[in-house]
Amino acid sequence: MDLSYILNELGEDREQYFNAIAPPIVQTSNFKFNTVEDFRAALADEYKGNLYSRGFNPTIDILRKKLAALDGAEDALVFSSGIAAITVPVLALLKQGDEVVCVENPYSWTIKLFKDFLPKFGISTTFIDGTDLDQFKKAITNKTKLIYLESPNTFSFDVQDLAAVAALAKAKGILTMIDNSYCSPLYQQPIAYGIDLVAQSATKYLAGHSDVVAGVVTGKKELLEKIFNKEYLNIGAALAPQNAWLLLRGLRTLEIRLERISETADQVIAYLSKHPKIEQVLHPFNANNKDLALARKQMKKCGGLFSITLKNSTLEKIELFCNSLNHILMAVSWGGHESLVIPACAGISKADFDPQHKRHVLIRIYVGLENADYLIADLEQALGKL
Numbered sequence: 526m527d528l529s530y531i532l533n534e535l536g537e538d539r540e541q542y543f544n545a546i547a548p549p550i551v552q553t554s555n556f557k558f559n560t561v562e563d564f565r566a567a568l569a570d571e572y573k574g575n576l577y578s579r580g581f582n583p584t585i586d587i588l589r590k591k592l593a594a595l596d597g598a599e600d601a602l603v604f605s606s607g608i609a610a611i612t613v614p615v616l617a618l619l620k621q622g623d624e625v626v627c628v629e630n631p632y633s634w635t636i637k638l639f640k641d642f643l644p645k646f647g648i649s650t651t652f653i654d655g656t657d658l659d660q661f662k663k664a665i666t667n668k669t670k671l672i673y674l675e676s677p678n679t680f681s682f683d684v685q686d687l688a689a690v691a692a693l694a695k696a697k698g699i700l701t702m703i704d705n706s707y708c709s710p711l712y713q714q715p716i717a718y719g720i721d722l723v724a725q726s727a728t729k730y731l732a733g734h735s736d737v738v739a740g741v742v743t744g745k746k747e748l749l750e751k752i753f754n755k756e757y758l759n760i761g762a763a764l765a766p767q768n769a770w771l772l773l774r775g776l777r778t779l780e781i782r783l784e785r786i787s788e789t790a791d792q793v794i795a796y797l798s799k800h801p802k803i804e805q806v807l808h809p810f811n812a813n814n815k816d817l818a819l820a821r822k823q824m825k826k827c828g829g830l831f832s833i834t835l836k837n838s839t840l841e842k843i844e845l846f847c848n849s850l851n852h853i854l855m856a857v858s859w860g861g862h863e864s865l866v867i868p869a870c871a872g873i874s875k876a877d878f879d880p881q882h883k884r885h886v887l888i889r890i891y892v893g894l895e896n897a898d899y900l901i902a903d904l905e906q907a908l909g910k911l
Contacts (some may be wrong), residue, residue, distance in 0.1 A: 528592050528711075532776050535726070536590035536713045551583040571758065572750050580758055584766040586588060588773055592731075595710035596723050598743035599849045602753060603769065607706065607726025608634040609762035610740025612642075614722055616627060617756035618700060618748075619670055626664045627673040628685060630884065632704060635675070644808040655685040661693055674703040674720070676713075677809045677820070678833055680869065680889055684809060684820045691719030706730075711783055721748065729860030730828065733775040733782050737768050782862075785894055786829040792897035793890075793904070797833055802908050807887070824839030829892035830859050834909065838886040840878045842911055843868050846860035847888065849907035859891035864900055866890050 526535070542549045556575045558564040567576045575581050580766040581589075585603055593601040604610040615638065619625070627639055628651045637651035653660040655674060665672075672694050675783050676685040687703070694701045702722040703715045709730040725731065727739035742749070757763075764772075798806050805813075809820040835842050847855055853864045855871075869887040870878055879885050891899060 527856075528595075528780060529557050531591055531594045532779060535594055536587040542600040548584060548587050548770065548773060550766050552766055553582070555580050572753050578766065579739055579763050580753070581763050582766050582769070584773075585764060585769045588769045591773070591776060592710075592727075592741050593743050594703075596743040597710075597714050597716050598723065599746040599747045601741055601743045602749050602757060603727070603764045603772075604740035604742070605762045605764055605768075606738050606876060607724070607728055607740035608632075608638070609760075610637055610724045610726070610742045611704065612638055613756050613762055614702065614724070614742050614752050615643070615671065615673075616646075616760075617752040619643070619646075619648050622668060623648050623670040624666060624668040625650040625671045625673055626661060627652050628675055628678070628683070629653060630678060630681065631673070632679065632706075634700065635673075635704065639673070640677075644838055654683075656683050658686060658689050658693070661690060665693075665699070669697070669699055672699055672701045674701065674715075676703060676705075676715075676823070677827075679707050680887055681831060681884065682707075682807050682809050682814075683852075684816045684823065687715050687718035687720055687823055691721075694721075695719065705847055707830060708824055708828065709779070709783065711780060712828060713823055716743070721745070726858075726860075727772055728858060730779065730783060731771050731860075733759075733779065733862070734771070735858070735861030735863065737771045737775070739768055739772055740765050740789060760880060782894065783826070783828060786892055787826045789895070789897045789900070790827070790829040790831065790892040793892050793900055794831060796901050798905065800908060802836055802911055804834040804836045804838065807834075809895055829864075830889065832887045832889045834883075834886045834888065839880055840870055840875060843870055843886065845910060846907050849863065849910045850903055851906070852895070853890070853901040862894045864891060864893040864895055 537548055555577050559568055591599045605702045613655045624850050627650050651664045653664050674685050703720050705715055705723050706726040706729050722742055722744040724742045727741045752837050794806055794808055797803050809827050847866055847868050855865050867889045869884055
């Protein structure tokens, strides 16, 4: 399916809403029925239509069609946040006594889900180095029901072999799920490699303007219907129609935004890679990445997210560098128009900071839509203060 068609036309039956170019925000909580029989059918199976906007809604239906097509999936569910798009499917698909194999150091709230939340329901998780297929094999038991991936990781940018993990899981009847927020559907399509469920923080590249919090999960219709009919409806983490509309607006420019972001990031990375005060740049397509060939096989491009470490790094140096930036903003997330920085040490107490710990010294940078020279000048003046 052509990308331009997906972003600009798919799901948009304009004759149904006065031939308006932009789809409407259907701001309603519920929908009327003409007969009791129609009402009965809708109550019996909400997955087939619009009953109550905690489930589906016409504005959300347009968005679901586009997001499923972008991932090469049969269907999509959208959520009120990225972590909801991870938590709800996991709760729907696992039960007491089940086990999860998860790559180490995923998104912080994913860690909390697996370490703190799921044990309350008798579900345990084993964390492994996802770059080593043998570790998956060793961690799997007869109770393993889910393998959870995040490729690339969004701080250290480790990649996992999606096809190999998917094949291993299918041979043992285990479901696979991945957080694909780093790449977006434009730069990586895990379903093509055999992954069952693909989650994303739609807050990032899909929305693209730092004004929406949302999540999406895509996969086979049968699997998503199972998630929808129980935990999705019961937990009520639905996306509001206004936010669905903002996501539709963001998708119009997704391709061109990612192209600009990727090109600018390449220029900024090239500058930092040669700077005498930079120890290393962590990026999936860097020449020193041991899994470079795998990254290039699975991914088209990398977008704007990478990490750096400073030479002879200390907490004081990291803080001075980050505090000295004038135009690259310090904030969580990524994917919007603005460039951002987040030092890993911000999530660690000063007493616990260890300069020898490879994750403690990471500084993550996101390159937005600004000019490369503008960002490089800001980095140069901040590095000059070290």
